[in-house]
Amino acid sequence: MTEALVTAVSAVLRDLYGWEASPELQPTRKEFEGDATLVVFPFLKLSRKSPVETANEIGAALLKATPLFTRFNAVQGFLNLVLASDQFESLFDALRSSADWGCWPVDAELPAAMVEFSSPNTNKPLHLGHVRNILLGHSLSRILEASGRKVVKVQIINDRGVHICKSMWAWQHFGDGMTPESAGQKGDHWVGTFYVRFDQEYRAQVRELMDAGHPEDYAKNHAPCMLEVQEMLRKWEDRDPEVRALWSTMNEWVYAGFNTTYKRLGIVFDRNYYESETYLLGKQDIEAGIQSGVFYRRDDGSVWIDLREDGLDEKLVLRSDGTSVYMTQDIGTAIQRFKDFSINRLTYVVGNEQDYHFRVLFLILKKLGYPWADELYHLSYGMVDLPNGRMKSREGTVVDADDLLDEMEASARSLSEELGKTEGLSEPEKAKLYQVLGHGALKYYILKVDPRKRMVFNPEESIDFNGHTGPFIQYSHARVRSILRKSEGLPSSWSWADVRLDERSKDLIQTIYRFPEVVEQAARTYSPAVVAQFAYDVAKAFNAFYQVNSILNAESEALIAFRVDLSRATASSLRRALDLLGIEAPERM
RNA sequence: GGCCUCGUAGCAUAAUUGAAUAAUGCAUCGCACUUCUAAUGCGACGAGUGCAGGUUUGAAUCCUGCCGGGGCUACCA
Numbered sequence: 001m002t003e004a005l006v007t008a009v010s011a012v013l014r015d016l017y018g019w020e021a022s023p024e025l026q027p028t029r030k031e032f033e034g035d036a037t038l039v040v041f042p043f044l045k046l047s048r049k050s051p052v053e054t055a056n057e058i059g060a061a062l063l064k065a066t067p068l069f070t071r072f073n074a075v076q077g078f079l080n081l082v083l084a085s086d087q088f089e090s091l092f093d094a095l096r097s098s099a100d101w102g103c104w105p106v107d108a109e110l111p112a113a114m115v116e117f118s119s120p121n122t123n124k125p126l127h128l129g130h131v132r133n134i135l136l137g138h139s140l141s142r143i144l145e146a147s148g149r150k151v152v153k154v155q156i157i158n159d160r161g162v163h164i165c166k167s168m169w170a171w172q173h174f175g176d177g178m179t180p181e182s183a184g185q186k187g188d189h190w191v192g193t194f195y196v197r198f199d200q201e202y203r204a205q206v207r208e209l210m211d212a213g214h215p216e217d218y219a220k221n222h223a224p225c226m227l228e229v230q231e232m233l234r235k236w237e238d239r240d241p242e243v244r245a246l247w248s249t250m251n252e253w254v255y256a257g258f259n260t261t262y263k264r265l266g267i268v269f270d271r272n273y274y275e276s277e278t279y280l281l282g283k284q285d286i287e288a289g290i291q292s293g294v295f296y297r298r299d300d301g302s303v304w305i306d307l308r309e310d311g312l313d314e315k316l317v318l319r320s321d322g323t324s325v326y327m328t329q330d331i332g333t334a335i336q337r338f339k340d341f342s343i344n345r346l347t348y349v350v351g352n353e354q355d356y357h358f359r360v361l362f363l364i365l366k367k368l369g370y371p372w373a374d375e376l377y378h379l380s381y382g383m384v385d386l387p388n389g390r391m392k393s394r395e396g397t398v399v400d401a402d403d404l405l406d407e408m409e410a411s412a413r414s415l416s417e418e419l420g421k422t423e424g425l426s427e428p429e430k431a432k433l434y435q436v437l438g439h440g441a442l443k444y445y446i447l448k449v450d451p452r453k454r455m456v457f458n459p460e461e462s463i464d465f466n467g468h469t470g471p472f473i474q475y476s477h478a479r480v481r482s483i484l485r486k487s488e489g490l491p492s493s494w495s496w497a498d499v500r501l502d503e504r505s506k507d508l509i510q511t512i513y514r515f516p517e518v519v520e521q522a523a524r525t526y527s528p529a530v531v532a533q534f535a536y537d538v539a540k541a542f543n544a545f546y547q548v549n550s551i552l553n554a555e556s557e558a559l560i561a562f563r564v565d566l567s568r569a570t571a572s573s574l575r576r577a578l579d580l581l582g583i584e585a586p587e588r589m
Numbered sequence: 590g591g592c593c594u595c596g597u598a599g600c601a602u603a604a605u606u607g608a609a610u611a612a613u614g615c616a617u618c619g620c621a622c623u624u625c626u627a628a629u630g631c632g633a634c635g636a637g638u639g640c641a642g643g644u645u646u647g648a649a650u651c652c653u654g655c656c657g658g659g660g661c662u663a664c665c666a
Contacts, residue, residue: 024605026605026608027605029609029610031609031610032609037609039608039609041608041646041647044646045646051646075609076608076609077608077609077646077647078608078609161665300664302664311592312592313591313592313662316663316664318664319664320664321664323664325664325665325666326665326666327665327666330666350666351660352593352594352659352660352661353659353660353661353666354661354666355593355594355660355661356592356593356660356661356662356666357661357666359593382594382595382659383659383660385659387600390659415628416628419628421626421628437628448602448603449601449602450602450603452594453595453602454594454595454658454659454660455601455602456600456601456602458600458601461600461601461614461615464614464615465628466614466615466628466629467613467614467615468601468602468603468613468614468615469614469628471628472614472628472629474628475626475628475629476628476629478626478628479625479626479628479629482625482626483625483626486625487625517605521605525606529602529603530605533603533613536613536614540613543629543630544630544631546625546629546630547621547629547630547631548630550624550625551625552625553624553625588626589626589628
């Protein structure tokens with residue numbers, strides 16, 4: 001709803017009842033006549049009349065006060081207002097006057113917003129869970145940019161610790177000196193096989209020790225391979241050149257693999273943080289915090305914070321031997337980031353199993369007195385389940401990201417060829433199209449769900465191209481573009497004097513008009529799902545319009561020109577909305 | 590045990606953060622292509638929102654209890 005409507009309605013409410021708050025106008029449900037609806041229940045105590053009488057009273061006053069409305073009807077406590085046709089005309093004038101309707105100009109003065117996402121470990125390839133994380137992080141970044149912020153995208157790579165030492169140990173023993181190239185494997189997958197190989201070896205050794213009569217605890221702590229891995233970790237920390245060399249070689253393999261997947265998904269980071277460089281951060285901040293009384297040291301030397309007054313527990317921030325825990329490092333890294341960049345906001349895209357961690361982290365930073373602590377946000381997304389339950393690596397049900405993308409592209413190919421839609425395209429064009437469609441299906445399937453909710457990933461539904469899906473929206477876009485291509489050279493001038501709006505056109509205009517509010521809401525609620533819903537609404541509204549209105553064969557030249565303009569606005573809104581989701585909009589499909 | 594979270598048609602998701610007869614898609618059944626891409630549109634069928642109370646003019650949304658799923662509860666997060 002436009003400003004004008006809201007101000008007109010509030011003026012009348014002030015006159016009538018002395019009501020000062022801003023009224024809530026909502027779109028009228030389709031089953032009633034009207035475009036905007038005012039809920040009148042809140043005014044009953046002031047009007048001291050029945051809901052219908054009150055609605056009629058307000059409606060009559062509005063008609064008298066403003067030309068914005070032509071009619072109204074009162075149904076129970078709902079006042080349905082019919083907008084004057086010229087209101088839709090000005091909506092359309094507004095939305096097509098802007099070259100990028102829906103995107104707010106970037107405020108260069110404002111510090112950037114940082115978004116951390118993906119943040120993988122370097123011991124195994126990316127899987128479906130990372131995919132949700134990555135898609136959310138990327139889309140959120142785009143949405144924040146569209147809402148007028150500069151954005152800094154970062155990931156923190158967990159490149160050190162026992163996990164990578166396990167892979168290193170296994171490669172030393174079973175790798176035969178082979179590299180991803182010589183093995184013909186993607187680097188992250190290659191390293192991942194050694195992580196798995198280590199686990200097999202470890203379990204065998206534990207079993208052996210137990211068979212020799214040792215208790216389970218002992219066996220787990222004394223398996224030779226595990227002792228060697230721990231020794232390797234110690235050497236890593238002592239910067240042993242040999243260990244460090246192998247470590248960086250294997251991590252490089254992994255990064256090459258990750259980068260291939262990121263590139264495929266269209267993901268770019270502005271800055272990578274590596275734990276090997278940040279894991280010592282935070283200790284000084286803890287010391288400082290002890291001085292200021294935020295933390296306290298126990299007799300054994302460990303350092304804690306007492307959050308019981310805040311409804312949480314006591315939390316360790318430094319071990320008794322002086323080494324860090326994750327919290328220590330996260331405190332230091334957050335502080336570091338505000339030094340590294342001119343930012344005033346930091347969002348972590350991390351699964352909801354870490355809700356507690358982030359509550360504590362943010363609270364600690366607040367207590368340490370950082371003014372930006374209020375601008376930290378944990379976009380806590382739900383786990384991705386498969387139709388038969390949770391992904392379990394031990395049961396081999398983990399969905400690999402690369403495999404998934406392959407399957408999506410293959411499905412797009414077979415479906416498109418079955419429909420015979422790709423005649424005349426070169427093979428590279430086809431490959432590109434199938435990638436765009438397959439990824440579009442996957443991305444939309446994941447992003448249309450509220451990030452906070454746990455979701456079920458059904459492989460069969462995810463490759464669906466009909467209904468509430470990415471390809472449906474892409475298809476709608478392609479159809480509009482096809483019409484626009486054919487409209488080239490036709491007369492393009494028209495005026496409102498020659499055009500009267502039908503209901504479908506009004507719906508379409510009203511839908512597209514919401515774009516800026518949608519972006520604002522998506523940014524405010526950190527929810528790409530809001531944009532996903534909008535894109536679907538636009539596609540549906542256009543298809544409904546298209547079904548009953550001929551565009552290129554409309555009755556008059558003016559009407560053709562108008563409808564072409566409306567189609568153009570539709571296409572660009574669709575393209576931009578999809579772009580905010582990280583989805584490409586093909587010209588034809 | 591404590592804390593956090595979720596429970597909406599057969600399935601998957603919505604519901605502008607408290608408003609109208611709970612929306613959309615899939616599935617099922619039916620209708621519409623000599624017309625700008627039918628990967629489309631239109632219609633039918635299908636839930637009263639886990640259960641029981643409460644607050645409110647009004648509750649899927651808020652409160653209480655119970656049932657059920659998930660997460661966290663380590664000097665790992």
